[in-house]
Amino acid sequence: MLVGISLENKFTNTSKPKDCAEEMSALLMEVAAERCKRSYAKVFGYFAPRLRSYALKQMGNEALAMELVQDTMTNVWQKAHLFNAEKGSPSTWIFTIARNIRFDMLRKLQNRKEDICSDDLWPVLCEQTPDQNEVSLDQQVTLQQVGQLFNNLPDKQKAVIEAIYIDGKSQQEVADQLAIPLGTVKSRTRLALQRLKDMLEDHD
Amino acid sequence: MINYHPTDKQLRQFAEGNISSALALVVASHCDVCVQCQTKVDEVNSELASNIENIKAHTVTDPAFEKMLASITQLPVLDTPVQKSPCIELDGRFFDVPRPLQRFVKKTGNWSKLLGKVWQAPVDLGDSSMAHFIFMEKGGRVPEHTHRGTEFTLVVNGEFSDGLADYDSGDLIVMDDEHIHSPHSNADEGCLVFSIVDKPLQFTSGIARLLNPFSHLFFK
Numbered sequence: 017m018l019v020g021i022s023l024e025n026k027f028t029n030t031s032k033p034k035d036c037a038e039e040m041s042a043l044l045m046e047v048a049a050e051r052c053k054r055s056y057a058k059v060f061g062y063f064a065p066r067l068r069s070y071a072l073k074q075m076g077n078e079a080l081a082m083e084l085v086q087d088t089m090t091n092v093w094q095k096a097h098l099f100n101a102e103k104g105s106p107s108t109w110i111f112t113i114a115r116n117i118r119f120d121m122l123r124k125l126q127n128r129k130e131d132i133c134s135d136d137l138w139p140v141l142c143e144q145t146p147d148q149n150e151v152s153l154d155q156q157v158t159l160q161q162v163g164q165l166f167n168n169l170p171d172k173q174k175a176v177i178e179a180i181y182i183d184g185k186s187q188q189e190v191a192d193q194l195a196i197p198l199g200t201v202k203s204r205t206r207l208a209l210q211r212l213k214d215m216l217e218d219h220d
Numbered sequence: 221m222i223n224y225h226p227t228d229k230q231l232r233q234f235a236e237g238n239i240s241s242a243l244a245l246v247v248a249s250h251c252d253v254c255v256q257c258q259t260k261v262d263e264v265n266s267e268l269a270s271n272i273e274n275i276k277a278h279t280v281t282d283p284a285f286e287k288m289l290a291s292i293t294q295l296p297v298l299d300t301p302v303q304k305s306p307c308i309e310l311d312g313r314f315f316d317v318p319r320p321l322q323r324f325v326k327k328t329g330n331w332s333k334l335l336g337k338v339w340q341a342p343v344d345l346g347d348s349s350m351a352h353f354i355f356m357e358k359g360g361r362v363p364e365h366t367h368r369g370t371e372f373t374l375v376v377n378g379e380f381s382d383g384l385a386d387y388d389s390g391d392l393i394v395m396d397d398e399h400i401h402s403p404h405s406n407a408d409e410g411c412l413v414f415s416i417v418d419k420p421l422q423f424t425s426g427i428a429r430l431l432n433p434f435s436h437l438f439f440k
């Protein structure tokens with residue numbers, strides 16, 4: 017079955033970490049795009065033995081260690097499309113998967129009852145959600161109208177609206193700039209737009 | 221603006237996964253809205269990952285690995301469904317919650333009046349700790365209390381003060397038996413927080429002391 021796929025580990029510690037990361041990234045992308053078993057075998061050959069050493073230290077038991085390796089590497093195979101090289105190196109991605117699986121394994125072993133799982137805590141393996149909560153103003157509103165009403169907004173809402181609609185910043189940029197959560201920016205925006213709409217309706 | 225962050229030690233424990241579920245949940249929720257702490261966690265993650273990379277691993281071909289590789293590559297690709305972001309609703313107002321809390325929105329019970337202008341909705345985490353969304357309307361106040369155990373509070377949306385400090389959306393507050401405080405909100409929009417306690421609160425002043433025998437009912 018495995019003819020032609022050898023478990024060679026040619027990425028030894030002698031190759032520079034950055035080169036190795038680039039090579040592993042490329043391999044993961046081939047796995048994601050082509051389901052390439054040969055590329056996967058190389059990723060596996062590099063990470064599986066290292067993960068086993070890590071897991072042995074963490075779990076103190078060969079069987080559990082191999083279970084952790086298997087679950088981690090299964091996720092790497094099945095969810096390679098979720099790897100994003102812009103967010104971090106392949107080794108960081110794979111470590112965080114292993115860390116999550118270990119967290120769930122340990123809690124199961126301890127018979128913990130809480131319904132909190134690693135997916136809630138560390139969103140390593142989930143797609144980003146698109147924003148469905150945007151509110152937009154109707155086209156007919158004149159700039160002058162808005163300008164007048166804008167001044168009636170509370171200062172905090174004004175700051176957010178100004179940054180987004182006048183300076184053209186994204187909600188995330190505004191959140192970073194004001195050091196407030198993205199959700200707060202969103203709700204302030206929504207609230208402010210709603211207020212503006214209400215005021216416009218009163219205005220008519 | 222976020223002023224109250226997890227400690228560096230807590231962030232490291234979070235990155236390592238060596239952390240209690242309750243603390244992990246509020247730290248994760250904080251990091252979801254705090255770029256600064258998320259960056260710190262990312263740094264620890266890559267440090268831990270390079271530790272693994274630098275492990276001296278056997279380069280031998282192990283039959284157990286051959287078998288594992290063969291069985292894994294038999295498996296199909298898994299698509300992860302994109303989840304909708306549920307909001308917390310109270311009186312027609314909708315609040316976004318940090319991603320780690322989103323799955324618990326549907327495990328959140330009905331709102332009930334706790335005291336005066338303070339409302340709470342229980343969140344079922346499935347264990348013995350007590351988790352709630354608590355909403356303080358403008359002028360709402362929780363009577364002064366201390367803690368028999370540990371209380372984690374994450375400000376989801378709004379501002380409140382507790383006699384010790386002023387807090388804003390995203391702040392994470394950890395309190396124990398060394399702290400006495402009385403959370404209240406003077407913000408026009410009120411304040412929504414998520415709170416986990418492992419033991420009932422202990423009220424410390426005035427008539428609220430009468431609540432102590434029943435505090436497990438209030439905060440359960």
Ligand SMILES: [Zn+2]
Pocket residue numbers: 222224225226250254255256257258
């Ligand atoms: Zn922070």
